[in-house]
Amino acid sequence: MALQLITILFTITLAALEVVTYSGFIAKHIGIPAIVFLLVSLLPYLFSFSLPSKLHKPLLLLSITLTIVYSCCVAAEFATYPNFIFTYLHLNLPSLHLLIAFIWLHYLLHTTKLPLAVLTAALIFFVSESSARSLSQVVRGVGEIIQNPSSSYDEKMSATYPGFYPAMQIVKNLTPSNATLVIPPQGNPWESEGNGAFVTYFLYPRRVIHWEDRGSSSNTPEYILIARGSWATHGTEYGWPKESVDADRLWQFDVKTGTAKEIVKDYNPSTDQFDWGLIEVSQ
């Protein structure tokens, strides 16, 4: 009995070390993953072991407390950024999650048979994380509404797609509804402004095409979007279009104020490197 209890305590404590270090800590130092120790902690039950009854209540309390702590941590992390908890509290949440599931399992094995205990622990494992995320989503959503209860559609869209959305609004104001707009190729750094279907949503009924789809002659006014690349993370691909264009005029956008500065000249990619702008192509 004592040996079995020591086995459980030893294996659980060993696995718990990963909670305050990092995933893979036990495997690195002992050569066996923590999950194996957690599984070994269940072995005594195969030999008719049952926890002393005076431990049941504390174990239940521990399980509930740890689940609440874990849920709060998940909610905090979901509301901030990944690894927020690890950064500030140095708690490794995936390991804590697994540990809690096994502590529940030890408690449940006292009240029910193994398959049912595993199923219940798996459900708690799922619901504890999921509900914390849902609740933090509620907090975030309600916070958003309380902070800006009377935000307009444009303000909300600009907050979601800064740069891109105001630029689309300026394009809409500058171009006639029968215009054709040439957009950058789809792909980083033009994931948004290079996606035809995505851009069309904001500019319909204007026709949105890619460079390679330009016809030799067109009866409708043609415009080309100047886009530095709103998804850019490194410099090499910045700026589009990369070729000179004969233009009636250009506009340089100021997406913060929603205004555009008109410049009457042809487009030169080496000098006209705007974050956002528009070329009115010479017909």
Add this chain to the structure above:
Amino acid sequence: MISIIIVLVISIIYTLAGWGFTSPYRSELGRGERIGLSFLLGTSLTTLTWFILYRLGFSFDQTSFVGALAIVALIAQLVQRYAPKTNLLHPAPAITEVKVGAFIATAMLLIAFVIAMYRPITAWDAIALYDFRAHTIVLNGDLTTIQDASYYISYPLYTSLLHASYYLFGATAVQGIYTLIFAAFLSIVYGRMYAWTNAKYASLSLLAVLFSHELYSHATFAYTNLSYSVYLVVGMLYAATINSSKNVVKLSILATMLLGLSTWVRSAEPFWMLGALLIVSYLIKFKKYLYIIPTSLIIYIIRSIWNSYKSERLASLSVDNVALPSLINLGSVHKIISTAPALAKYIFTYLFLPYKAIWIITLISLYLAIFVTKNYRHRVLTILSAVALTMGVAGVALFSTYFTTWDGIGDSARRMMLFIIPLSLVTAIYGIYLSKKKDINED
């Protein structure tokens, strides 16, 4: 505020339109479940009828929408008047009797509705596809803008027509309808679980599904995955409700209708077949052979309404309409073997890791169903979950043989399997109930 009122009023009208269809089942459904089911049937059948009217030459406008509503309501009235009614199962108590669960569910859904209505539509596919189609339908009254691009006809029009129906009457924000669809689903989960277990386990199921983060977040934005999951799982739940020769025909019709309507939301996924096979197995089990073809026809007809249009358009655009079964051949097997490491990594990352708890829950449920509970319904639900997971894996493998960009959007594979969450949660909780009941009986 006006949008909220319009969304609520039109949703009530949708519910009233679908109400008659639930009449043959009224003795089996609690009030909440019946409202939820009526809403689901009302929205899907009305939008489908609206699309049929368009195909017959009407344009998409307020008049044709009201016409579609009137047709659905009329058929529903005929069903209400002439369909036989029987008292087969005890109805669920009003949700208000389960006070804590009802309070939490109401509060969470109310908040989700407010968040969904406050936020504009910003999710990528909703902007590029679903809501864009809705706006062009409202502006032009037809599908001319979208019919010449295969991308725009890659999914059926259910959510787009749903958005359009609210926009036509002046709403500018419509995302709250996804919360209403989720609420309808929860009411059915509660009702079914109450019919199979008791108020405690029904509340537990309701809360487990409600607090599932993936589902809850989908209730606040305009993707098709939640609606698809709802129709599919609800169809499966009603199919699994069949338990005697008295209710097999009636519930088969309802279940096949819902499974068919799931293909009106997303037509490419093959999971409806699981439910259809289940229904056929029940019809065989209860020796109702004559009903196999009519019930199968229900799914076929609903699927055909969209698929025939899509095939027609793709043919005119000279685009191949690739059906999943056509990919099942030896060549695909060779391709799958050659990409096995990348496939395994993809499946592990996008189908296993996000659903790791669900996989574990399903595996243990399978064990419980086979060796412990030995209950037919539990086995059926568990097998549905397990086969669906397997089909998801196989589907991704087949998909990879045809589409060169198969590994480009991992998130879509995860969303495709969204329905597995409520299905396996309900199955697991049902399994726990049966196991405990068995333990008590043995004691």
